[in-house]
Amino acid sequence: xxxxxxxxxxxxxxxxxxxxxxxxxxxxxxxxxxxxxxxxxxxxxxxxxxxxxxxxxxxxxxxxxxxxxxxxxxxxxxxxxxxxxxxxxxxxxxxxxxxxxxxxxxxxxxxxxxxxxxxxxxxxxxxxxxxxxxxxxxxxxxxxxxxxxxxxxxxxxxxxxxxxxxxxxxxxxxxxxxxxxxxxxxxxxxxxxxxxxxxxxxxxxxxxxxxxxxxxxxxxxxxxxxxxxxxxxxxxxxxxxxxxxxxxxxxxxxxxxxxxxxxxxxxxxxxxxxxxxxxxxxxxxxxxxxxxxxxxxxxxxxxxxxxxxx
Numbered sequence: 001x002x003x004x005x006x007x008x009x010x011x012x013x014x015x016x017x018x019x020x021x022x023x024x025x026x027x028x029x030x031x032x033x034x035x036x037x038x039x040x041x042x043x044x045x046x047x048x049x050x051x052x053x054x055x056x057x058x059x060x061x062x063x064x065x066x067x068x069x070x071x072x073x074x075x076x077x078x079x080x081x082x083x084x085x086x087x088x089x090x091x092x093x094x095x096x097x098x099x100x101x102x103x104x105x106x107x108x109x110x111x112x113x114x115x116x117x118x119x120x121x122x123x124x125x126x127x128x129x130x131x132x133x134x135x136x137x138x139x140x141x142x143x144x145x146x147x148x149x150x151x152x153x154x155x156x157x158x159x160x161x162x163x164x165x166x167x168x169x170x171x172x173x174x175x176x177x178x179x180x181x182x183x184x185x186x187x188x189x190x191x192x193x194x195x196x197x198x199x200x201x202x203x204x205x206x207x208x209x210x211x212x213x214x215x216x217x218x219x220x221x222x223x224x225x226x227x228x229x230x231x232x233x234x235x236x237x238x239x240x241x242x243x244x245x246x247x248x249x250x251x252x253x254x255x256x257x258x259x260x261x262x263x264x265x266x267x268x269x270x271x272x273x274x275x276x277x278x279x280x281x282x283x284x285x286x287x288x289x290x291x292x293x294x295x296x297x298x299x300x301x302x303x304x305x306x307x308x309x310x
Contacts, residue, residue, distance in 0.1 A: 021112055022273040025288045028116025029271045034229035034242040035127045036120070038197045038258075040297060042266040044085060052083040052266055056297060059190065083266045085293035089122045091115040096283035112273075115288040119271055124244035126294050128199070130263055131246065131256040134302040151248040154304035155182070157204065157255070164248065164306040171252045171306040173207045174200065182257045182303045183235060189300045195260040196237050201245035201253035204307050205231060208239065251309030258302030266293045 044052060056079050063072035093111050132151055154164045158172030160181025172178075179198075186196065200208070208214045214234045229240040237257065246254045269291035276285045 021108070021275060021286065024109065024112035025116045025119075025273045026271050028113040029120045029290075030116075032117045032120035033124060034240050035124045035199055035244065035263075036265050038199070038240065038260060039127060039263040039265055040261055042083070042264055044266050044268040045270060047268070050085050052085070052293070054081045054083060054264070054295075054297065055079075056081055081264075081295055081297055083264060083293045083295040085266055085268045085291065087122075087126060087293055088269075088289065088291045089119060090287055090289035091118045092285065092287040094278065094281055094283050094285050096281065098282075100284065111286065112288075115273070115286075116271070119288060119290050121244050123265065123290070123292065124242060125246075127263055127265060128242070128244050128246050128254070128256070130294060130296050131254060131258075131302065131304040133296050133299045134256060134258065134262070134304045151246075151254055151304060151306055154248075154254065154306050157207075157305045157307040160185070160303075160305065164252075166249055169249050169252050169308070171248070171308045174204045174211075174255070174305070174307055175207075176211050176213055178305065179211075179213075179234060179257075182305065183237075185303050186257065186259070186301070191259045191298075191301045192261075193236075196257065197240060197260070198234075198237050198255065198257045199229075199240045199242050199245065200255040201307065201309075202241055202243060203253055203309060204255055205241050207307070208232075208234075214239075247309070248306050252306050253309050254304055254306055256302055256304045259298070262296065262298050262301035264295050264297050266295075268292060 042052060042054075058079065060074040063074070065071065091114070093115075095107075095111075099107070132154075134154070150166060151164055152166030155178070156162050156164055156170060156172045157174035157178045159175070160178035162170070164171060208231075211234070214232060229242050230238055231241055232239050248254050267290070269289070271288060271290045273286065273288040275287075277283075278285050
């Protein structure tokens with residue numbers, strides 16, 4: 001008996017190939033994000049425009065109610081933060097037919113994983129660069145309000161109070177005293193206790209293992225948590241490791257303790273992947289890209305610290 005002509009041809013199967021690539025890229029992207037998962041996220045998907053204005057209300061004060069008098073009106077001191085959606089990054093590969101035919105299926109998995117990792121690191125790196133505006137004064141956009149070198153007014157990891165000189169390295173390894181000093185700084189700035197996190201460079205993870213308070217805490221055993229960089233907690237604050245932490249002077253590395261509302265990530269085009277056959281090259285062009293913007297919402301809701309790079 002004839003089988004008929006309803007065969008699954010390459011033309012039919014090709015309809016599923018782009019979806020498979022997209023799923024793998026998005027999966028790899030999400031599993032490699034660290035800092036982006038710890039900040040305020042704004043979805044601008046499907047909307048026009050390249051700028052978002054976010055109102056940031058300031059805290060008010062309570063007034064004592066006097067008898068036979070009207071209530072005291074609290075003056076509004078709202079400000080606005082501008083988020084420019086101007087970061088567009090892509091990852092592309094041209095896979096020639098001979099490579100597609102002869103290579104193992106693992107080649108596609110490598111490219112999709114690599115694309116997800118590359119885009120995730122770019123997003124995380126853009127967010128961690130904003131740590132430079134975390135300051136000990138009220139001057140927005142300048143570390144500590146003065147200084148010309150990068151991270152010159154961040155604190156050093158050893159005591160969380162001494163300012164990083166920037167020009168001549170005085171960075172010290174992270175210590176328990178430094179963590180407590182940074183916690184105090186956030187407390188003094190009335191930063192909410194919940195949703196505080198600490199992101200450290202890989203070199204500082206080894207130092208944390210020498211802090212009794214850290215090793216006494218229950219380590220995180222959930223596989224999903226480990227994939228996103230979470231290694232444990234101290235004083236109720238979750239600790240994350242990220243290779244996207246910035247570099248200060250020389251090889252010195254920067255970390256930060258901050259609240260979720262300190263930074264924001266606005267996505268206009270989430271991670272997507274597209275494929276197109278290029279006859280002139282006899283191959284498939286694979287591209288993954290994302291369009292987003294980052295901004296500081298509350299610069300007093302975080303503190304940057306510097307540790308030696310080795």
